[in-house]
Amino acid sequence: xxxxxxxxxxxxxxxVIVFVLxxxxxxxxxVKYSFVWLIPFTILLIFVLIPGFLNWTTNLLGFQxxxxxxxxxxxxxxxxxxxxxxxxxxxxxxxxxxxxxxxSMLKEKK
Amino acid sequence: xxxxxxxPAYNEEKSILRVYDNIxxxxxxxxxxxxxxxxxxxxxxxxxxxxxxxxxxxxxxxxNLGIGGAVQTGYKYAYEHNYDxxxxxxxxxxxxIEYVENIIEPIKNNEASMVIGSRFxxxxxxxxxxxxxxxxxxxxxxFIKLVTGKKICDTTSGMRAIDKDIxxxxxxxxxxxxxxxxxxxxxxxLGYKVSEVSVEMNERSEGVSSIRAWKNIYYxxxxxxxIVLIGLRRTR
Numbered sequence: 600x601x602x603x604x605x606x607x608x609x610x611x612x613x614x615v616i617v618f619v620l621x622x623x624x625x626x627x628x629x630v631k632y633s634f635v636w637l638i639p640f641t642i643l644l645i646f647v648l649i650p651g652f653l654n655w656t657t658n659l660l661g662f663q664x665x666x667x668x669x670x671x672x673x674x675x676x677x678x679x680x681x682x683x684x685x686x687x688x689x690x691x692x693x694x695x696x697x698x699x700x701x702x703s704m705l706k707e708k709k
Numbered sequence: 710x711x712x713x714x715x716x717p718a719y720n721e722e723k724s725i726l727r728v729y730d731n732i733x734x735x736x737x738x739x740x741x742x743x744x745x746x747x748x749x750x751x752x753x754x755x756x757x758x759x760x761x762x763x764x765x766x767x768x769x770x771x772x773n774l775g776i777g778g779a780v781q782t783g784y785k786y787a788y789e790h791n792y793d794x795x796x797x798x799x800x801x802x803x804x805x806i807e808y809v810e811n812i813i814e815p816i817k818n819n820e821a822s823m824v825i826g827s828r829f830x831x832x833x834x835x836x837x838x839x840x841x842x843x844x845x846x847x848x849x850x851x852f853i854k855l856v857t858g859k860k861i862c863d864t865t866s867g868m869r870a871i872d873k874d875i876x877x878x879x880x881x882x883x884x885x886x887x888x889x890x891x892x893x894x895x896x897x898x899l900g901y902k903v904s905e906v907s908v909e910m911n912e913r914s915e916g917v918s919s920i921r922a923w924k925n926i927y928y929x930x931x932x933x934x935x936i937v938l939i940g941l942r943r944t945r
Contacts, residue, residue: 699770
């Protein structure tokens with residue numbers, strides 16, 4: 600893996616992590632849901648930082664280049680995060696339905 | 710037995726009063742005592758004004774929930790008020806009140822926990838409807854049979870009665886989308902007895918069906934997937 604790609608990856612990953620932490624600090628993201636982003640990106644960062652680790656895994660998993668592998672991992676991560684978000688949205692839809700029903704029934708009783 | 714008729718209403722300003730009056734007239738003539746609760750599912754027309762002006766007992770949902778969420782609100786109301794039987798009934802004048810007696814009969818006799826008012830108990834082909842629609846209902850019927858082993862002919866009928874146990878079940882868990890076929894499978898899977906009773910329905914006079922034509926394929930895929938998924942659940 601070229602040094603330039605390595606530096607770019609590290610900068611990108613740190614930027615994402617810092618941005619998520621910033622949003623948590625501003626209470627735009629709940630701590631609970633920030634883990635969906637922070638944990639995978641931190642792990643990825645550690646992978647890139649360990650010398651030789653990327654090249655080793657690239658050969659092991661049969662990728663042509665390290666950049667291919669990183670791209671694949673990122674796409675995979677985004678897929679998992681999207682599924683996690685769909686689960687959260689579905690749960691909230693249920694909760695909102697319950698709220699609408701209960702509030703409407705309460706309003707009727709008054 | 711305390712019986713509640715649940716009428717979900719979305720933009721039914723033209724028909725809801727007539728539907729309500731029909732039931733009240735029927736109660737007077739037959740000395741029956743069906744209670745009524747209309748669930749106004751966030752209508753955009755004057756349904757709410759009609760309901761309030763005529764003192765029709767109703768719950769106004771503060772947001773539109775769709776047919777499943779609206780009917781479930783009725784079941785929650787039935788559960789809270791300790792009803793023995795709850796009947797789902799359309800607000801657009803499609804259903805005939807005389808048949809309510811027929812569909813609650815099997816529940817009173819402990820022969821079934823859920824009774825579906827069916828437009829075609831024996832043969833779907835006599836039902837006047839488009840070929841595509843009949844094919845759709847047949848297909849859903851096939852999957853219900855596959856998953857539960859029970860033949861339900863009129864899978865999308867909106868006229869149904871349930872007993873106290875199922876009121877409790879539905880109050881806590883009821884499918885929001887495509888509720889009729891999906892809830893039937895849910896109940897069959899739980900081991901309750903479901904039966905069908907023949908009823909006649911009128912052509913809808915006002916309003917549009919909740920199953921719109923252009924959404925049919927999407928609807929079918931959704932329903933069949935839901936049925937198959939419930940089928941894969943382990944029976945309790």
